[in-house]
Amino acid sequence: MSFFKLFSGIFLETLRDVLPILLLIVSFQLFVLRQPIPHLRRLIVGGIYVVVGLALFLSGLEKALFPLGKIMATQLSDPTFIYGSKVAVAQPDWMAYGWIYLFAFMIGFATTIAEPSLIAVAFKANEVSGGVINQWGLRLTVALGVAVGITLGAFRIVSGTPLYLYILVGYLVVIVQTIFAPKNIIPLAYDSGGVTTSTVTVPLVAALGLGLSSTVPGRNPALDGFGLIAFASLFPIITVLGYAQYMHWSAGRIKKNLKEENNAI
Amino acid sequence: MIQPQTIFAAKKIFLTVYKKLRDALTDLLPIVLVIAFFQVLIIRQPLPQFGEVLFGGLLVVLGLSLFIQGLEMGLFPIGEAMAHGLARKGSLFWLLCFAFALGFSTTVAEPALIAVSREAAEIAGQGNLIPQTEKSLSSYALGLRLSVAVSVGLAILIGVLRILRGWPIHYLIIGGYAVVMLMTIIAPDEIIGIAYDAGGVTTSTITVPLVAALGVGLASIIKGRSPLLDGFGLIAFASLLPMIFVMGYGLVIFG
Numbered sequence: 001m002s003f004f005k006l007f008s009g010i011f012l013e014t015l016r017d018v019l020p021i022l023l024l025i026v027s028f029q030l031f032v033l034r035q036p037i038p039h040l041r042r043l044i045v046g047g048i049y050v051v052v053g054l055a056l057f058l059s060g061l062e063k064a065l066f067p068l069g070k071i072m073a074t075q076l077s078d079p080t081f082i083y084g085s086k087v088a089v090a091q092p093d094w095m096a097y098g099w100i101y102l103f104a105f106m107i108g109f110a111t112t113i114a115e116p117s118l119i120a121v122a123f124k125a126n127e128v129s130g131g132v133i134n135q136w137g138l139r140l141t142v143a144l145g146v147a148v149g150i151t152l153g154a155f156r157i158v159s160g161t162p163l164y165l166y167i168l169v170g171y172l173v174v175i176v177q178t179i180f181a182p183k184n185i186i187p188l189a190y191d192s193g194g195v196t197t198s199t200v201t202v203p204l205v206a207a208l209g210l211g212l213s214s215t216v217p218g219r220n221p222a223l224d225g226f227g228l229i230a231f232a233s234l235f236p237i238i239t240v241l242g243y244a245q246y247m248h249w250s251a252g253r254i255k256k257n258l259k260e261e262n263n264a265i
Numbered sequence: 266m267i268q269p270q271t272i273f274a275a276k277k278i279f280l281t282v283y284k285k286l287r288d289a290l291t292d293l294l295p296i297v298l299v300i301a302f303f304q305v306l307i308i309r310q311p312l313p314q315f316g317e318v319l320f321g322g323l324l325v326v327l328g329l330s331l332f333i334q335g336l337e338m339g340l341f342p343i344g345e346a347m348a349h350g351l352a353r354k355g356s357l358f359w360l361l362c363f364a365f366a367l368g369f370s371t372t373v374a375e376p377a378l379i380a381v382s383r384e385a386a387e388i389a390g391q392g393n394l395i396p397q398t399e400k401s402l403s404s405y406a407l408g409l410r411l412s413v414a415v416s417v418g419l420a421i422l423i424g425v426l427r428i429l430r431g432w433p434i435h436y437l438i439i440g441g442y443a444v445v446m447l448m449t450i451i452a453p454d455e456i457i458g459i460a461y462d463a464g465g466v467t468t469s470t471i472t473v474p475l476v477a478a479l480g481v482g483l484a485s486i487i488k489g490r491s492p493l494l495d496g497f498g499l500i501a502f503a504s505l506l507p508m509i510f511v512m513g514y515g516l517v518i519f520g
Contacts, residue, residue: 050339059321063318076307195500199329222392225458
């Protein structure tokens with residue numbers, strides 16, 4: 001019964017959320033382009049799917065993904081699990097949270113490697129570069145970037161260091177890389193940061209951060225809980241730029257070698 | 266007696282549903298494996314509310330596959346057709362209007378953003394940053410969502426202008442980074458984490474395909490623009506500008 005109440009509430013909210021898109025499409029089509037709407041029936045059926053699907057997804061999120069992320073974070077950072085006894089620790093020792101880092105790394109990698117929009121981007125990157133950038137190479141690079149990013153973000157929450165320092169350093173690295181990277185990969189690399197953080201990843205990772213910051217002694221969810229997603233969208237930019245640079249460099253070297261061989265002959 | 270057409274149609278629907286569900290399951294499988302690995306081998310404790318989590322997980326798979334199916338049926342084709350139509354029409358004013366409206370409306374309905382802003386409101390309420398009433402919580406969450414949506418709208422508008430004028434992307438992005446850092450100095454500490462996260466949250470299921478279609482469509486119509494080089498980059502703006510706007514929102518709310 002309580003589930004139906006939850007679901008119907010979410011359903012009504014969803015309806016309100018999807019309305020702006022429908023209004024936008026209809027008004028542009030009718031008043032600016034002045035054309036009838038093509039495939040009206042498909043659009044209506046699709047719209048119903050979107051609303052119902054979104055409402056189901058959000059209720060599932062509330063019941064599964066958010067609690068799951070928090071429970072895992074709580075269990076893995078529980079003092080009895082880490083220190084073996086229920087002693088109250090005032091200052092957490094960041095070395096003791098090894099399992100948290102491993103979990104962060106693996107969940108970052110796992111959510112990214114199967115991400116549909118990343119697969120699409122990898123396909124396009126292969127096209128842009130004329131085959132220099134390997135699809136699997138790029139996907140692994142991005143997934144590694146997200147994994148390292150979330151791990152570092154978890155370390156930040158445990159150690160309580162300020163978020164902006166990490167982001168500032170990350171930005172500086174991106175700027176330096178931008179100067180040296182091959183020019184045609186730059187827009188793609190910048191985009192890969194935003195693409196990786198999908199609808200499933202975001203709630204799970206956000207819950208991990210919030211759960212972690214509420215169990216690690218001395219941390220405040222309002223101050224320390226957020227920021228993991230920022231790491232997950234910054235680090236892929238760095239790894240993709242680095243990967244492109246490496247591929248560019250090694251392609252150049254092969255060419256140079258070939259030339260030298262030809263000259264020798 | 267059942268008509269053969271009905272059987273055929275039912276089979277087709279069944280196959281589509283099966284394929285969508287399988288796709289969604291393969292997407293989620295790595296996550297399930299990691300969680301199971303940790304739960305069974307390392308934590309070695311029963312997962313509390315196991316049944317509820319399982320049920321919720323099923324809802325997530327079902328909801329996501331329905332949602333994506335609906336987008337592919339209705340929204341994506343019409344969005345792409347409109348992006349092409351407007352680009353061909355050649356009116357700068359309407360193109361920019363469309364860019365803004367597209368960014369705004371797709372972000373307002375973004376599931377990840379809805380979920381995270383609700384969570385952020387709860388955290389802010391527990392931290393006594395805002396009054397812990399139902400009304401102030403939902404108005405805080407809505408404020409967050411609206412500032413993110415407005416900023417994504419503006420970001421797409423700027424990105425479209427960039428494609429039209431052919432500005433190099435890295436100057437704009439580096440300039441944006443500088444503004445983010447300056448805003449960080451003056452923004453209240455409580456908003457910084459969520460503001461930085463807002464950049465990544467905005468760009469997922471609905472926004473990315475539609476916005477990418479707009480960018481690539483525009484770049485392929487304008488002379489002298491390479492769709493592969495200039496078509497990308499819209500999403501980069503859409504994940505940068507929300508940081509700045511949410512910090513601004515924090516300045517107004519927490520001041």
